[in-house]
Amino acid sequence: MPIDPSVAIGADVGTREFSWSASDVLLYHLGVGAGSRPGDNLSPDALRYTLDGPGLQVLPSFGVVVPTFHDTDPPPLDLPGCELNLAQVVHGAQSISVSAPLPTSGTATLSTRISEIWDKGKAAVIWQEGVARSPSGEELWTVRSSMFVKGEGGWGGDRGSSEKVELPDRAPDADTSYDVTPQQALLYRLCGDRNPLHADPAFAATAGFPVPILHGLCSYGIVLRELTDTLLGGDASAVAGFSGRFAGVVFPGETIRVQGWRDDGRIVASAAIAGGDRDGSPVLADVVLTLA
Known part of the structure; x- marks a missing residue:
């Protein structure tokens, strides 16, 4: 079958070294809409995303994309024990936790493994977990992501958990x-x-x-x-x-x-x-x- 859980679960996906600069941070922030509102080009608050210099800050979500930031090919799907194609895969969930504010430039390594695979019957969910570390070995951030793979599943595996986040029954803040x-x-x-x-x-x-x-x-x-x-x-x-x-x-x-x-x-x-x-x-x- 295209997904073999006995091979995939726990498999090491590899370790990747990468670097980033303030220019990458600026491009990412523009990509997620920073600086797009009228007056943002003059606003000190908005310019914290879009102007390089001592005031530049980094959204933690940048840590999710920075390991592959300079890739120009479509994302590979050569995961151990998994034969997939891009047309059947959609992103399921994503999380990042950071140990400290991300620097505006640096070098790190990301070590990733397949942590879980859930059997949803007509689909499968593949979870990956990665830890980014500085050259000295300090843990910088951890990412977890899932892929929803249409047309797979049905081997009788664990269906996984479904933890819903309850929203307060009041007007939003x-x-x-x-x-x-x-x-x-x-x-x-x-x-x-x-x-x-x-x-x-x-x-x-x-x-x-x-x-x-x-x-x-x-x-x-x-x-x-x-x-x-x-x-x-x-x-x-x-x-x-x-x-x-x-x-x-x-x-x-x-x-x-x-x-x-x-x-x-x-x-x-x-x-x-x-x-x-x-x-x-x-x-x-x-x-x-x-x-x-």
Whole structure:
């Protein structure tokens, strides 16, 4: 079968060394919509994302993408024990936890393994976990991600857990929105994700979409930035971790509405499409921002 859990679970996916610069940070922030509102080019708060220098800060979500930031090929799927193709794979969930604010430049290594594989019957969920360390061995951040693989599963394996994040039954502490630009996916793909699903109309059609869709990790970064700006005073160093489940797609040109609640020392949130025929369609669910 295309997925052999006996081979895949626990397998070492490899260790990768990578480096980044302030220019990479700036491009990533622009890719997730920083600096896009009127007046942001003059705002000291907004310029913390978009102007290099001593005031530049780094959204923790940058740590998810920086290991592959300079890749120009579509993401490989050569996982041990797994025979997959891009058309059957979608991003399921993502989390990152940071040990300290990320530096604006540096070098690190990421060691990744397949931690779990869930059998959903008509699909499989593959979980990977990676730890980034400095050249001296200091742990910098940990990432966990899942891939939802359509057409796999059914071998009688563990179905996995389903932990829903309950949202408070009251008005949100933040209710904001971001207008995704028509070229957003074309810009964000320069951050190392050249999956044709997000740029090639013909490929998107083979995956069942009418047009290319926005990268899930772009939506992820947009939501984190909006929550940081509205509930943390724009201070990225106040974020210790961020997690969410990809609940639906975003088409370039749509608007993402983000609602957030302060909840027992953390922030919980949801993101959905606002306006148009798909008003209310979920984008990111089970969102949790942990505080430093």
